[in-house]
Amino acid sequence: MDIGLIGLGKMGGNMRERLRRAGHAVVGYDRNPDVSDVASLEELVEKLPSPKVVWVMVPAGDPTRETVEALSDLLGAGDVVVDGGNSRWTDDLIHAELLEKKQIGYVDCGVSGGVWGLENGYALMYGGSAEDVAKVQPAFVALKPEATDLGDFGAVHAGKVGAGHFSKMVHNGIEYAIMQSYAEGWELLEKVDLVDNVTEVFRSWREGTVIRSWLLDLLVAALDETPNLEGIAGYADDSGEGRWTVEAGIENAVATPAITAALFARFVSRQDDSPAMKAVAAMRNQFGGHAMKTEPPAGGDVAPD
Template sequence: MQLGLIGLGKMGGNMAARLREKGHEVVGFDRDPAVRDVGSIADLVDRLAAPRLVWVMVPAGGPTAETVRELGSLLSPGDIVVDGGNSHYVDDRAHAEELAERGVHYIDAGVSGGVWGRQNGYGIMVGGAAEDVERARPVFDALTPDEGGGFVHAGSVGAGHFVKMVHNGIEYGMMQAFAEGYEIMAASDIVDDVPGTFDSWREGTVVRSWLLDLLVNALRDDPELAGLRGYAQDSGEGRWTVQAAIDHAVPAPAITAALFARFASRQDDSPAMKVVAALRNQFGGHAVTKAEGDPAVPE
């Protein structure tokens, strides 16, 4: 197939490369002149034969909305826009309705695989009309793993980004569990080989996973993770997953705690823990200054 791809960063650039390796013709646009094939989105649309397929791979929110709006003014009835970024699922219906006024179709696609996707294939989760998904299916097949799997048409518009959101929420919880396990073992006086323990879990255990493989890779490079700060940003999808759990009255304590742990990682000196320290000092005399460690005194 021929398609346009807007956004050639870490994800988009690797996706374009994989598609080309699979025999598809990709016309790419990016703000960086060094990586783009055309000078503008209008030029990209002009290069594509109708009916067109344009995949958007730009940051969620304003950049995606602006790109969809511009495409709506340039594309023709019967063309398809695929939003493959990490957009909030509630935005998808608005984008679809905006494009539908001009006869342009819309698919939302959650994409997982990170920087390894070009080599291993991506997980693709889509929402949209069945006939639109079928038209774009050769592109999805090229992006997903060669051995099969990795694709789901999850439902109508918004469903793709919704299930990708939940996927990322689950990812938060899994990463936090590995992180806590690491800290517990590292803090003990009985485990001599923490990296080797994680490595041993990669075969035959119920916690073996790609995330575990990646953790082992990181520990091989830096066994004590001394070169990293204990700081973790969140993409927004963890927050959206927690909000969806609240909206649907679904208990999600593991995902919620993992999200809050990321918030805590950004505090050099937690205001909340200062309050806890102050209260412990008030009722138990457990005074701790910044220069001291907190003694293990029973409360």
């Protein structure tokens, strides 16, 4: 298929490459001319055959809203916009209503996989009408993980518009809680003068235990790089989905104590250097390339937010 892709950062750039490896024609646009295939959104749209499919991978909030509004003036009836960023699901309803006035379809897609998605595939959770989803389906197939002997997983039509980002929001809330548990366990094992090699204990858990996971694999990888997580500040940002998950729990009277505690722990980390938060920061860097707060080098600045 032919597809336009707006935003060629860590995620978008790798997604363009994975789509091209699957044989799809991708026209990419980014404000950075060094990575962009075209000079403008107008040129991107002109290069696509109809019905046009344009996938947006820019930061949530104003950048996404501005991009969707611009596309509403450039696309026509039967075309489809996909928001693959980390937008809040309530924004999807606004975007879909705006585009519907011009008979342009809208699909929201939560994407998980971080910097590893190029090789491993991306987990995709998408919402929208069956008609609109069908126009994007070849891209979903190319981006998701390949089927294995265990089954064909990694992509789901979660429901109507908003369902994709709502599902991704809850996914990230769960991620917060799992990461916090690993981090607290690491700190406790390090604190007690009993275990000789904490990294090897975590490594042993990668097979045969009920707590094995990819996040555990990534924590071990981080500990292999820096066994004591030296140079990493005990500070962890939150990207928004954790807060939104807690707010949704409150709005729907669903208790989320583990997710809430993990979110609050990140807030606390910004007030005091936390050993557990060093582990959380290291895991976030491993799967998403998220910046870590580090001590400044001689004559230099600290790592950016």
